Each structure stands twice: as structure tokens, then as C-alpha cells.
Amino acid sequence: xxxAATTRxxxxxxxxxGTEGAAAQxxxxxxxxxxxxxxxxxxxxxxxxxxxxxxxLWTEGNPVQATKNVVDELHGQLAERPVRIVGAGTxxxxxxxxxxxxxxxxxxxxxxxxxxxxxxxxxxxxxxxxIGGQDSKIICVADGIAVDYAMNTxxxxxxxxxxxxxAHRLGAAVEEFGEIALTSKHPxxxxxxxxVFAESDxxxxxxxxYAREDIIAGLCNAVASNYLNNVGKGKxxxxxxxxxxGVSKNVGVVHAFEEQLGMAVAVDPDGHLMxxxxxxxxxxxxxxxxxxxxxxxxxxxxxxxxxxxxxxxxREVECQKCANHCEIICVYRDRDLIDxxxxxxxxxxVRP
Amino acid sequence: xxxxxxxxxxPRAPGQLPRQSTDSTMAHPLGALExxxxxxxxxxxxxxxxxxxxxxxxxxxxxxxKKCAFFRYCYYDPAFKYFIEQVLGAEYVAxxxxxxxxxxxxxxxxxxxxCTPFKHILGDYIEALDAGxxxxxxxxxxxxxxxxxxxxxxxxxxxxxxxxxxxxxxxIEKGAIGWAKQCMKVVNPNVxxxxxxxxxxxxxxxxxxxxxARDFYLANAGFERExxxxxxxxxxxxxxLRAATADRDVNSAYREAMDAFRALPVDKPADPxxxxxxxxxxxxxxxxxNLELDAKLLAMGVEVHRMMNLTNRWIRYNEPNLRVxxxxxxxxxxxxxxxxxxxxxxxxxxxxxxxLVHAKSAGxxxxxxxxxxxxxxxxxxxxxxxxxxxxxxxxxxxxDTRLEAFYDMLAMKKERMRP
Numbered sequence: 001x002x003x004a005a006t007t008r009x010x011x012x013x014x015x016x017x018g019t020e021g022a023a024a025q026x027x028x029x030x031x032x033x034x035x036x037x038x039x040x041x042x043x044x045x046x047x048x049x050x051x052x053x054x055x056x057l058w059t060e061g062n063p064v065q066a067t068k069n070v071v072d073e074l075h076g077q078l079a080e081r082p083v084r085i086v087g088a089g090t091x092x093x094x095x096x097x098x099x100x101x102x103x104x105x106x107x108x109x110x111x112x113x114x115x116x117x118x119x120x121x122x123x124x125x126x127x128x129x130x131i132g133g134q135d136s137k138i139i140c141v142a143d144g145i146a147v148d149y150a151m152n153t154x155x156x157x158x159x160x161x162x163x164x165x166x167a168h169r170l171g172a173a174v175e176e177f178g179e180i181a182l183t184s185k186h187p188x189x190x191x192x193x194x195x196v197f198a199e200s201d202x203x204x205x206x207x208x209x210y211a212r213e214d215i216i217a218g219l220c221n222a223v224a225s226n227y228l229n230n231v232g233k234g235k236x237x238x239x240x241x242x243x244x245x246g247v248s249k250n251v252g253v254v255h256a257f258e259e260q261l262g263m264a265v266a267v268d269p270d271g272h273l274m275x276x277x278x279x280x281x282x283x284x285x286x287x288x289x290x291x292x293x294x295x296x297x298x299x300x301x302x303x304x305x306x307x308x309x310x311x312x313x314x315r316e317v318e319c320q321k322c323a324n325h326c327e328i329i330c331v332y333r334d335r336d337l338i339d340x341x342x343x344x345x346x347x348x349x350v351r352p
Numbered sequence: 353x354x355x356x357x358x359x360x361x362x363p364r365a366p367g368q369l370p371r372q373s374t375d376s377t378m379a380h381p382l383g384a385l386e387x388x389x390x391x392x393x394x395x396x397x398x399x400x401x402x403x404x405x406x407x408x409x410x411x412x413x414x415x416x417x418k419k420c421a422f423f424r425y426c427y428y429d430p431a432f433k434y435f436i437e438q439v440l441g442a443e444y445v446a447x448x449x450x451x452x453x454x455x456x457x458x459x460x461x462x463x464x465x466x467c468t469p470f471k472h473i474l475g476d477y478i479e480a481l482d483a484g485x486x487x488x489x490x491x492x493x494x495x496x497x498x499x500x501x502x503x504x505x506x507x508x509x510x511x512x513x514x515x516x517x518x519x520x521x522x523x524i525e526k527g528a529i530g531w532a533k534q535c536m537k538v539v540n541p542n543v544x545x546x547x548x549x550x551x552x553x554x555x556x557x558x559x560x561x562x563x564x565a566r567d568f569y570l571a572n573a574g575f576e577r578e579x580x581x582x583x584x585x586x587x588x589x590x591x592x593l594r595a596a597t598a599d600r601d602v603n604s605a606y607r608e609a610m611d612a613f614r615a616l617p618v619d620k621p622a623d624p625x626x627x628x629x630x631x632x633x634x635x636x637x638x639x640x641x642n643l644e645l646d647a648k649l650l651a652m653g654v655e656v657h658r659m660m661n662l663t664n665r666w667i668r669y670n671e672p673n674l675r676v677x678x679x680x681x682x683x684x685x686x687x688x689x690x691x692x693x694x695x696x697x698x699x700x701x702x703x704x705x706x707x708l709v710h711a712k713s714a715g716x717x718x719x720x721x722x723x724x725x726x727x728x729x730x731x732x733x734x735x736x737x738x739x740x741x742x743x744x745x746x747x748x749x750x751x752d753t754r755l756e757a758f759y760d761m762l763a764m765k766k767e768r769m770r771p
Contacts, residue, residue: 108756108760109752109753109756109757109760110753110757111753111754111757111760111761112756112757112760112761115761143768144768145761145764145765145768146761146764146765147734147736147761147765148730148736148737148761149736149757149758149761150739151753151754234723234724234727236731322451323451323452323453324451324452324453325452
């Protein structure tokens with residue numbers, strides 16, 4: 001990549017105002033953003049795969065604003081050692097929207113992104129357990145490549161949003177859940193098969209007077225056993241096991257997994273960022289964007305101030321050309337249509 | 353023939369009818385009632401003489417004017433049309449492509465816990481009845497589908513529709529004779545039995561030819577050089593089959609389509625990613641039920657294999673023989689499509705396919721049983737299996753994510769394994 005990259009660097013350096021001198025010589029870097037239902041994660045990695053900046057913020061139902069906040073925070077962290085971000089990857093449930101917004105080179109599903117990210121950091125991993133805000137998945141790995149995976153299907157039981165709503169009911173912050181759970185000596189036995197039953201069982205246990213820490217520990221056990229019964233059913237879970245996603249920050253659940261699996265469960269300090277990291281790695285493999293002409297990558301490297309200045313709006317159009325009534329999402333940057341999706345046939349195509 | 357008002361004027365030329373009748377009405381002492389009947393008259397354009405001989409309509413005495421409709425099922429509508437028109441000698445009601453509304457209509461009138469094909473079929477029936485169908489055909493099936501015909505009939509009758517049902521689950525214990533009698537009783541008592549049987553053989557031939565062409569399509573359409581070229585040939589093939597009236601037409605349409613398919617330019621790598629689709633009779637094949645699984649897999653550049661089709665499940669089905677191929681996994685017939693699902697998975701494993709996709713509708717008990725066996729097959733042959741469950745509410749986005757991830761996984765594995 002060096003030849004093409006250096007010539008591009010030489011070309012763009014005089015053209016981009018404000019980045020002359022030291023910035024133009026700055027090392028190349030790649031941005032990865034994972035926009036989940038609950039939280040938005042962002043990392044900037046160097047060409048060697050080292051994480052240079054990291055950010056983790058709540059999505060709060062506004063993926064566009066959350067992404068801007070993440071980009072802003074990453075930009076702030078990189079003020080000391082400037083880099084040129086030459087490519088971006090997005091993943092997570094809003095990957096398409098944010099991908100269009102950032103002009104990303106790679107828009108990948110979260111399963112692939114997580115597998116790529118984790119196997120890069122832990123080449124010997126055999127099983128990846130992942131519990132996020134609204135979904136959970138298991139990825140089986142052999143020789144550094146994913147060979148099998150499963151994802152929760154019809155039901156979001158035992159995911160992060162379930163834990164946080166129960167935390168609210170118990171009047172505890174979900175961040176403290178883990179520590180509280182570890183203090184329990186006799187975890188309550190909470191029916192784990194279904195969120196609704198788990199919840200009514202939980203209420204019952206509260207009302208009959210179980211100690212708070214026992215209920216919280218029971219909840220953590222319930223999340224782990226629910227995961228193993230629903231998502232992990234039929235999959236062979238082999239060591240080493242890596243647990244990631246937002247819920248992996250909960251030491252109570254980690255402990256529950258270790259007990260139920262009978263093996264050590266590793267949690268990476270950057271485990272919650274693994275999707276974003278994987279997306280950045282995929283963007284690195286795809287190479288620099290080059291000159292996009294418009295958008296944040298207009299000059300060939302990511303201009304985070306420009307990205308913050310653009311306004312992004314989406315508009316939902318219901319196609320009237322047949323009885324399917326596809327909902328087409330159109331994304332506008334300022335006033336220009338940059339992408340659209342949602343149509344099932346070419347009749348509903350909206351072109352930028 | 354409509355009754356003729358006594359006050360109508362005498363013979364007249366057809367061209368002058370309106371004027372004359374208006375005149376006569378105006379002159380008539382009786383009021384509006386009389387006038388109305390006279391104004392209606394010219395539409396018939398007949399001489400109002402009672403002694404005129406009724407013109408005999410020339411018609412095929414073996415034909416029945418009953419309008420029959422099938423539900424939408426995969427790409428088999430040419431065969432259904434052929435069955436109604438050529439075998440039974442009745443009228444066929446063709447349904448337009450299904451829409452979201454069809455499914456909503458079906459789901460609205462069925463129990464939420466019933467399996468998804470029921471909802472789709474019910475939606476189709478409602479649309480067919482609205483399109484003027486008088487007879488609904490339900491071919492039943494080896495699972496709960498066998499009971500659905502009666503249930504759907506009751507639901508539709510409760511909704512106020514008047515129709516007849518040709519349900520092959522009725523008199524199922526009498527076998528072919530029972531079915532034949534049902535067809536004659538409900539649709540056409542004057543059917544030519546001998547000719548009908550020959551046509552039935554050619555209807556089966558059409559199903560075989562449809563499936564054979566589809567197999568070729570699935571194996572190659574993912575690598576077409578011009579996007580949409582395979583789909584165009586496929587559509588024109590279906591169109592030709594819809595117009596077929598004899599075995600000769602079926603065979604020539606097949607030959608032409610296969611020639612056209614083979615002439616299309618493809619960029620197929622030497623070692624493409626191959627995925628075997630297994631599952632239940634409805635969801636594994638029907639594009640509406642599985643949210644266009646075929647098209648999604650093909651768009652990613654995959655060679656798709658699918659043993660499940662009407663040819664392999666009905667026309668050439670021999671359960672004991674099929675089971676021999678999977679004897680390590682299944683010792684007895686587990687149910688409607690279980691042996692086919694497992695035998696296909698084992699075969700794909702042996703042939704070294706890259707992945708399996710198991711498609712079933714939510715609540716399909718026989719296929720839930722199969723899933724446990726497939727897990728063992730997947731382990732033994734080291735072939736990843738993606739389990740998909742479809743409901744009327746299943747989202748397209750979720751399916752896209754899973755399929756994309758599955759494809760990425762297989763592609764990365766293949767890349768790494770390549771010497």
C-alpha cells in the first residue's frame with residue numbers, strides 16, 4: 001500500500017488547508033464506529049492495529065447525534081498526536097445510516113466485525129460470547145477464523161436492556177450490578193427462560209423479602225443461563241472463552257458464566273469496543289478511501305470538523321407503486337440526497 | 353335469459369334500439385318501473401320473441417365452467433394452471449403477485465400461533481375469492497397442513513364467502529381413487545378420465561421440468577455477468593409453461609429455457625461458495641415465506657443447492673431408500689419432510705459444501721426435531737449450519753444481517769483454507 005499511499009499523501013498535503021507541516025506527515029489511521037441500539041462505540045486505530053483513541057457513549061435514540069459526539073470525543077483525544085484518518089468502517093444496527101453519513105468504505109454486520117476484532121486481539125480464542133443491548137450472539141472460532149455462529153432470534157431475553165430495566169426497578173445503577181452481585185452468598189433462583197416470566201418471578205422474590213444482592217446475583221445467573229440455553233444451545237463451548245459486549249462489563253454475569261461453564265472466561269478491557277475495532281480493521285484491510293469529492297472524506301482524509309458541521313436528515317417515504325408499500329429511507333447531507341434504502345424492487349429506487 | 357316486459361315494442365333493428373325504446377317509454381302511460389325495464393332491454397339486443405329457438409351454445413361437454421384457484425406456492429403456478437385447465441377441464445383463476453397486504457389479510461384472520469404457511473394460504477384464498485374463484489384447491493400435506501384445508505374452509509365460510517373446496521386431505525384414506533372422485537364431484541363430473549390421466553402425467557412432467565430448470569438457476573444465477581439476465585429467462589420460461597396445453601409444449605419450453613440459460617455468460621470461479629438449503633416444504637422453497645432467501649443468497653454470489661422440491665418430495669419420493677443415505681442419523685421416518693431434510697444435509701456434508709441453511713416456519717414441529725439432528729450432522733462434517741425461523745413478522749433486516757455474516761464467515765474460512 002505504501003506507494004499509492006505516499007503519492008496520495010504528497011498530492012493532498014498542499015491542497016488541504018490547515019493540515020500543512022506536521023499534520024501532513026502524520027501517520028495514517030482508520031476509524032471504526034459501532035452504532036448499537038443502546039450505545040455507540042468508536043475507535044481510531046493505527047495501521048498496525050493499535051487502538052489510538054476510544055469512545056463509548058449512549059445512543060439515546062439518535063444515532064446521527066451519537067456518532068457526532070463519538071467523532072468529537074475521538075478528535076479531542078487525538079489532539080496531542082495528530083493522525084490522518086484515511087478510511088472508516090461502520091457496524092451495528094445503524095451501520096447503513098452512519099456509513100452513508102461518514103462516507104465509510106466498509107459497512108459490515110456486527111457478527112463479522114466482532115469476529116474480526118476479537119480474533120485479531122486473541123488469536124487463540126475458541127468461543128466468543130457476546131451480549132449487547134438488544135441482541136446476543138455466540139461465535140465459534142477454529143484456527144483464528146469464525147466457523148459457526150448463532151444469534152438470538154425471536155426474543156431479546158437476557159440482554160443488556162433487560163438488565164438495565166430491572167436495575168431501574170431495583171433502584172440500583174446497572175453499572176454497580178456486578179459488584180453488588182458478587183457480595184451475595186445465596187443467589188436467588190430466578191426463572192430464566194423468558195423475560196416476562198423472569199420479570200414476574202423477580203417481582204415475586206422482591207415481594208417475599210429476598211435480599212437485594214441475592215436478587216441481583218440471581219438476575220446475573222439468569223442472564224448467563226438464559227444465554228447458554230437459548231443462544232448457545234447445541235454449540236460446543238470450548239476454552240479459551242472471551243466474553244464481550246456491554247454486559248461483559250458486569251462482573252456478576254462474568255462470574256455466573258465461569259461457574260456455569262466451569263472454565264475461565266476472559267474479558268478484554270476493550271471488549272465493549274470490539275465491534276468498532278473490527279470495523280476499523282476491515283476498513284484498514286480495504287485500504288484508504290482516496291478522494292471522495294464530497295462528504296467528510298472530500299480531501300482523502302477524514303475531516304472531523306466538517307463531519308460535525310454537516311446536518312444529516314432522514315426522510316421516510318412510503319412507496320406507492322404497488323401494494324407492498326415499502327418504506328424507503330432517504331438520507332440527506334445538508335440538502336443533498338446521499339443514499340436511500342428499503343425498497344424491494346427497482347420501482348422504488350431513489351437515486352442520489 | 354332475462355324476462356321480457358310485456359309492454360315492450362315489437363321487432364326492430366338493433367341500431368335503432370335505444371331511440372325506439374326511449375320513445376316508447378315516454379309514450380307509455382305507466383311510470384318509472386316500466387321505464388326502467390325497457391331501458392335495460394337494449395343491452396340484450398335479442399328479438400323479444402318467445403317462439404324463437406334458443407341458440408345452442410357450442411361447448412365442450414367435458415368442460416366445466418367452474419373457476420378454480422390454488423394458493424400461491426413457489427414457482428409452481430404453471431403446473432397448477434395446467435392441472436385445472438388440462439387435467440380437470442375447468443377454469444383457472446390466476447392470482448397476481450402477492451403483496452404485504454396478502455400476508456396481513458391472512459394473519460388477521462388466523463390464529464397467531466398457527467404456522468406461517470397457513471396465514472399466507474388464507475390470504476391467498478381471500479384474494480382468490482375476491483377475484484371470483486368458486487372452487488379453492490388445497491392439496492393438503494403430510495403434516496398439520498393436512499388439517500388446514502378444513503380449518504381454512506370454516507374460517508372463510510364464517511367470513512361470509514360462498515365457495516366449494518377441493519381438499520385432497522378429504523378421503524385421503526381412499527388414496528388416488530378418493531382424490532379422483534373428489535375432483536369429479538367438486539369440479540367437473542364430465543371429466544374425460546383417460547385423457548385426464550395422460551394430462552396428469554404431463555403435469556407431473558411439468559413439475560419435474562420446473563424443478564430441473566430451477567436447480568440449474570440456483571447453481572448458476574449467482575454468477576451471472578449481466579445482473580438480472582437469469583431472472584429474465586426464468587420469467588419467460590414460466591410464461592411459456594403457463595401457455596402450455598400439452599406435453600410437447602412443456603418439453604419444448606424446457607429445452608428452449610435450458611438453451612437460453614446455458615447461453616448466458618457467467619463468471620463462475622472454479623471453487624465457488626456452495627450453500628445447501630434444507631428445510632420444510634413451504635419455507636425452504638417459497639420465496640414469499642422465506643423473504644426471498646434464494647435471491648439473497650444468489651446476490652452474494654453463492655452456488656445454491658436445494659434438494660427439497662415437489663419432484664423430490666412427491667414424484668420421486670421413496671422414503672426408505674432416502675433414509676439409507678442418512679442411516680447414521682435417522683432410523684425411522686420422523687415425519688413429513690424430516691428424512692429429506694436430514695438426507696440432504698448429510699449429502700451436502702459429504703459433498704463438502706461450505707454451509708447449510710435450515711429454513712422452517714415458526715412452530716413447525718417436524719423441523720424442530722430435525723434441528724437437533726442437523727446439529728450433529730454439522731459437527732460431524734464440520735459444516736456450519738444457519739438456522740432460520742420465519743414468521744409473518746420476521747424482519748428483512750435481521751435476515752440480511754444473519755445471511756451476510758454467514759457468507760462472510762464462509763468466505764473468510766475458504767480464503768484461509770485455500771492452499
